[in-house]
Amino acid sequence: MxxxxxxxxxxxxxxxxxxxxxxxxxxxxxxxxxxxxxxxxxxxxxxxxxxxxxEAHEFAYHEMIAHVPLFSHPEPKSVLIIGGGDGGTAREVLRHENIEKCVMCEIDDMVVKVTKEYIPSVGSQFDNPKLELLFKDGVKFIEENTNKFDIIIIDSTDPVGFAEGLFKQKFYQSVYDCLKEDGIMVAQAENPYYYADIQKDMFNNLKAVFPIVSMYLSFIPFYPSGMWAFAFASKKYKPLEKVKYDDIKKMENELKYFNSDIIKSCFSLPNFAKKVL
CATH class of the missing domain: 2.30.140.10 (Spermidine synthase, tetramerisation domain)
Known part of the structure; x- marks a missing residue:
């Protein structure tokens, strides 16, 4: 057939x-x-x-949402993932030996169960002792925790239904409060070809809360347009300011997409995407 x-x-x-x-x-x-x-x-x-x-191309998403913030922070030890039920982001976070604890807060336990059974190459780290897996509403979890994490990664679906609250200014203020004084947040941010209006609202909400906000790109064939954006929001560190290039070199052979050249170039945006910011 x-x-x-x-x-x-x-x-x-x-x-x-x-x-x-x-x-x-x-x-x-x-x-x-x-x-x-x-x-x-x-x-x-x-x-x-x-x-x-x-399965063939998931690395272009998971490596970029995880390694850009982790190699941009001087000494990250604690990471919170909101969403990320397929486990790919946690897999990449836990490649970093300096991470002492990774909390993953996913609202839908069935996504974890299904991925663990059917796509174990992605959901490979659910039993890692450094991973604390919580099945809770990410918005409520962040509201209840302050000054907890070095890195927060928002690995969410599109801003509709139960994920809509993850794109609001009120949520980003809670994320800011949940980060330590030099924390970094990264979130999936749609793409500037098809979803510029969603991006404008998202980045305006971020800029109302964080002093440093930028966009970076990855190229993922199974997402609309093939170009996908991520939001980088920081309390202290500008993009590329504290990148640990020596540490990247040590990990590069394990990875399929991310490397030291990619982190240098991924913040370079075409003019039409710059207008979103």
Missing amino acids: NLWFTEYYENDTALSIKIKKTLYSGKSKYQKIDVLESEQLGKILLLDDLIMLT
Whole structure:
């Protein structure tokens, strides 16, 4: 059979991937969850019929959301991940030996269970003793904790439904309060081709709270347009100001996307993306 999965975007475009079969299909309290097996890209995780990752290319997302802040902070020891239920961000955070504790706060335990069973290459660190896994509302968790973390990573879905609150100014103020005095926050930030209006609101909300706010890019074939943005917000450190290039060199051979040249260049934006800021 000639089977294809198609994700339709809001601007009359779409992405199609040829698949072999459906490995899992279910519905949690929060969302529909599917795992497909593709012809060329390995397994695919869908949430509400949107592609969250392909096994072949997930590194372009997870390495960039984790290593940019971790190598930009002089001495990170504590990390909080909000969302990140597939486990890929935690996997990358825990490559850093200096991390003493990584807390992952994911609202939907079924995403963790499904990924751990069907895509173990991504959800490989759920049993790591440094990882504290909580199934809670990330907004409430951050509101209840202050001055706790060196790095906070917001690995969320799009700003709709239960994830909408993760893009509001009130939430970013709670993130600011939850960070230590020299903390850094990074969040997935859509893309400037298709979602410039969402980005403008997001970055305006961030700039109302943080003194240092910037955007950086990764190139991920399974996300709309192939260009994906991340928000970098810091209390103290500017992008590239404290990068630990020697430490990056030690890790580069383990990675598929991130390296010392990438961190130098990823904050370089095309003019149309600069206008978002």
